[in-house]
Amino acid sequence: MANKPDRILEEVGRRGFPRLPLPFLLVFPAIFVLSIVILYPLISSSFLSLFHYELTKPNEVEFNFLTNYNNMLHDDTFWLAFKNTLIFTGVSVVVSLVIGLIGAIAIDQLPERFAGLRGVVLVPWIIPGVVVGFLFMLIFDVEVGVANVILKHSGIIKEFLPWLMDEHLAMIAVIVANIWNQVPFYILMFTAGLKAIPMDVKEAAIVEGASRWQEFIHVTLPYLRGILVITSLLMVIRNFNNFPIIYTMTGGGPVFSTTTLVIYIYRLAFEQFNLGYASAVGIVWCGVLLMVSMIYVKMLYKQVHG
């Protein structure tokens, strides 16, 4: 058969190239880049995690086996960061999911000539993370922020609140910014899912006299289930790794109140230069992510291959 790889191999071989298999030649460059930036650092990190290694004290590097991991168990900041990550991710994903679903259904109902609005709704999603952080720093600022002006005007708060300087409020502000940034992605995915519902199923529901609510529960939701699961898993992973919004808005503060694990790892490595301990926290975190990813890949596979 013409598409057997052997033919081209001979050709390449004849011209004096080393006789490497074609698949290898094609895949290697990509794998090489991924290895430098992802695979090697990951392996290197697992080694580093077994050492006491501070960048500023290169002479005091010593093997200390699992001490870093043991220290983690008694590190309150680590556990606080863990909790913050779950809150940040959980609230962001659940709220965005609901807004995204309502938004997608509403936009799906619009007449075709308003289809352009779909694109407009997507805009927040492409705004760079740092800019999102800056925008909401301004919006939530205690002196000039519009959030305070609007909330006070509508009677929800009595005094201007120092959103980003308060331990209890900072997380709310950061989550709002994050939700603003990512809701479009959910809308995009759900809109695609809604389009994939067969017309005759919807018509059958209408002919049978189903109310809109019944149609939603018995037709829309079952059809969207796959995409709901996949989108939320993907976004759980993305939010677990979110860095720019939190870093620009609060830097993890005040007093660790918005420090997620990613922020904590960054600060350990690049502000305290404690590479050994930072690596240990990183490896534990990778383990957690790997588990979520496995579920995600399984679900995706099921979705694609039925």
Add this chain to the structure above:
Amino acid sequence: MFRRRFSLGWTLSVWGTVIVILGWSLFPIYWMLVTSLKTNMDVFKVPPDFWPLKPTLENYTALTTGISPIGRFFFNSLITALLTVLITIVLATLAGYALSRLKFRFRDQILVSVLVTQMFPLVVMLAPLYLLYVKAHLLNTYTGMVIAFTSFALPFGIWMIKGFIDSVPVEIEQAAMVDGCSRLKAMWTVVLPLTIPGIVATGIFAFLDAWNNLLFPLTLTNDIMMKTLPAGMVLAFTGQFKHDWSGMMAASFITTLPVLILFVLLQRYLVEGLTGGAVKG
């Protein structure tokens, strides 16, 4: 086709929802633009002007004369993002083709591993990567940054292009090869043109990834002249100049504009590429 009877209540709630979502999506961007056109004095007005009463471009001109080299950041961002797009497209197309068309050992394992690499937190790679870059003299170089950005954009690109090549019938390619094309020539002249939407989508994502990335330039450069916009802006506007709101918004707008233009021009590819794979089933 059967449709539901027109209901005023439903139509109103649909439009109400759409308008709220539009307002919520666009207000912060509008606010960025308005603030960037105000003087810093006006920014501190309470209640604020929701419309620039005396619009001024002084914040934009100030960016070119200020202490922070925003122009240089912009240039760095542009160079690294464009190189990332180029390299990602080439590498992802080669790999995507092999993973779609050729049978070889570990193919499925490679595909899954490529997907999984996307899930790891970037921040975990940074310490070893930093040490590696110091040794390899890649710190403060475009090469170093482009390699890092590319690795971030590759997994998505490989999957995207593989998906597109999957949907091109093998028969077309075989016909070309029967006509005497080599496999590589058949790939170039027959398969590639049909894969263009996937390649464009990959390019856009690579550009966005590189343009928006904060962690790599933050850690892999320590020379301010080598920072890209995100890292440069963090340096310029957080800390002692924190209250230069209008300057900050002007810089933000400059950073957002290229991405916005790209989005408006190529929106179709972006949406197609993103949702194509997920809803095929």
